[in-house]
Amino acid sequence: MRFVLRAGLAALIAGLLGACAQEPPKPPPGPPELVVVVPDRDGKVGTVVVTGAQGGTTLNQAYSAARVDPSAKVEARSVSEAEVKRVFSGAIAAQPLRPVSFLLYFQEGTDEYTPESKQAFEGVFAEIARRKAAEIAVIGHTDRVGTVEYNDALSLKRAERVRKDFIDRGIPNSAVSVAGRGEREPIIATPDEVSEPRNRRVEINVR
Amino acid sequence: MSASRTRNSLFSVVVLSAGLLSAGPALADDIGQIKVANGTVIIERGAQRVLGAVGTWVRQSDIVRTGIDGSVGITFIDNTMMSAGPNSVLSLDRFSFNSTTHEGRLDTSVRNGTLSVISGKIAKQSPDAMTVKTPATILGVRGTEFFVQVGAAQ
Numbered sequence: 041m042r043f044v045l046r047a048g049l050a051a052l053i054a055g056l057l058g059a060c061a062q063e064p065p066k067p068p069p070g071p072p073e074l075v076v077v078v079p080d081r082d083g084k085v086g087t088v089v090v091t092g093a094q095g096g097t098t099l100n101q102a103y104s105a106a107r108v109d110p111s112a113k114v115e116a117r118s119v120s121e122a123e124v125k126r127v128f129s130g131a132i133a134a135q136p137l138r139p140v141s142f143l144l145y146f147q148e149g150t151d152e153y154t155p156e157s158k159q160a161f162e163g164v165f166a167e168i169a170r171r172k173a174a175e176i177a178v179i180g181h182t183d184r185v186g187t188v189e190y191n192d193a194l195s196l197k198r199a200e201r202v203r204k205d206f207i208d209r210g211i212p213n214s215a216v217s218v219a220g221r222g223e224r225e226p227i228i229a230t231p232d233e234v235s236e237p238r239n240r241r242v243e244i245n246v247r
Numbered sequence: 248m249s250a251s252r253t254r255n256s257l258f259s260v261v262v263l264s265a266g267l268l269s270a271g272p273a274l275a276d277d278i279g280q281i282k283v284a285n286g287t288v289i290i291e292r293g294a295q296r297v298l299g300a301v302g303t304w305v306r307q308s309d310i311v312r313t314g315i316d317g318s319v320g321i322t323f324i325d326n327t328m329m330s331a332g333p334n335s336v337l338s339l340d341r342f343s344f345n346s347t348t349h350e351g352r353l354d355t356s357v358r359n360g361t362l363s364v365i366s367g368k369i370a371k372q373s374p375d376a377m378t379v380k381t382p383a384t385i386l387g388v389r390g391t392e393f394f395v396q397v398g399a400a401q
Binding site for chain 2: 085138
């Protein structure tokens with residue numbers, strides 16, 4: 041009798057241990073998820089690569105979407121524009137105003153404006169006034185005359201010149217960020233050492 | 248070369264004439280600025296909790312939360328824009344940006360709620376430089392505009 045009880049207890053413990061070993065705790069089911077790619081302002085559609093523990097998908101068509109169910113399975117589908125507007129109405133309403141850029145042009149090898157650039161300068165102030173929390177990034181560019189290092193320095197000098205003009209107009213020094221992009225971002229692609237007035241510019245990005 | 252970078256909110260300039268309060272100056276750690284804030288917006292910065300208002304700067308490692316009535320829109324210094332609807336939790340895990348070369352890194356996580364993303368200069372420069380994590384997936388962002396929802400609709 042005692043032996044039977046012992047054997048029974050041993051079997052029970054073994055059974056419990058076995059059950060524990062066979063069934064590791066499952067991760068709790070996650071919340072459902074949805075990812076949707078939409079066209080940008082210019083109608084261009086980018087790419088978002090969705091990778092989950094249970095597969096993935098690449099979204100590169102307008103309104104292509106990935107739905108992730110609570111077991112983390114990724115399902116490709118598409119959604120309507122109306123559904124996006126409904127589901128994401130709060131986020132859409134909170135989108136910041138898009139940054140706006142103005143271009144000022146320079147005379148060759150100098151930080152002196154071309155005459156047409158004065159008007160763009162005034163446009164910046166109107167854009168600042170539209171915004172509740174505006175900042176401006178002043179970004180200098182050059183053409184490809186001179187070395188990369190020379191143009192990095194020249195582009196920064198042009199940007200600093202523009203910042204000074206903003207300060208002279210009453211905007212605090214600390215309100216403006218300055219960057220020099222050198223010859224890295226031409227508007228017009230040219231071979232090296234070609235003088236190109238359209239590339240000698242400062243971009244003022246109001247955001 | 249690294250461009251000199253001193254930033255501040257023009258808020259103070261603009262609103263001086265409007266006679267409102269001004270936002271504080273930006274510091275070197277600031278990576279983006281709140282441009283839109285509705286309802287409850289809280290920024291968790293370590294043990295600190297900061298009220299998120301228009302003009303407030305955000306930093307790497309901040310967690311941005313919106314209440315049931317809340318929404319928030321942030322423009323980062325590389326022009327990436329993110330906005331979140333009600334009941335959202337957005338973690339700004341990692342940010343770096345070189346304004347001369349446009350090289351950098353932007354990793355965020357959305358734990359709950361709805362998020363709208365318009366990628367900026369970081370994603371444009373390097374196709375693998377921007378990710379958004381969700382509880383179940385990681386999103387590799389190669390530009391440009393997309394939405395993420397985590398959790399059932401409110």
